[in-house]
Amino acid sequence: MTERKPTGVSFESWVDRQISAAEAKGEFDNLPGAGKPLPKSNGDDTALAWVVNKVRGEGHDVSALLPPSLAIAKELDDLPDTLAKVRREARVREIVEDLNERIRAEHRRPAGGPVLRARPLDVEEVLTEWREGRSSPS
Structure with missing residues (x-):
């Protein structure tokens, strides 16, 4: 299919x-x-729906399809659950510092989509909350 359409x-x-x-x-x-x-139609036949279904079918996280600002916002929402599974304080620090760097990078990027309204997290505050969550009885 590399040939060009003939004129006329x-x-x-x-x-x-x-x-x-x-x-x-x-x-x-x-x-x-x-x-x-x-496959049967579920009424959502957009190209995006096809891509989402394909990504899910291959076992990938659909949030990878989100614009960076929305992906970071989702990651911030999921952060408590993510950190609850972490066992080492150093790893919590790594996760939060990485997230903070991506937040800063998103703020430096020219607006081309939804604006990220989150500010970088206070690493020490997050660590304190993580420690308290580990010490409280379930």
Whole structure:
């Protein structure tokens, strides 16, 4: 499909000719899923929905698709749960410092999407809360 559309030929007939030539060469034979029905529609047939479903199906975190400002905001929301699983204080410090650096980087970046309204976290305050959460009975 690297050839250019000839002038004077409609786009539709040019594409149809390429499809016919590929069928004649057998390029569509034995494709994965051949002869199987398409997945049922859930009413959300946008391209983004397809990408999200594909990423989920491959076992990846969908938040990777978010703009950085929204991904950081989600990470801030999930931070208490994330830190509750951490066993070492040094690792908590690493996580918070990394998050702070990404927050600062997002603030330096020209606005091209949703604005990040979060400020860097106080590492010592987060560590104090983490220690208190570990010492309190469940």
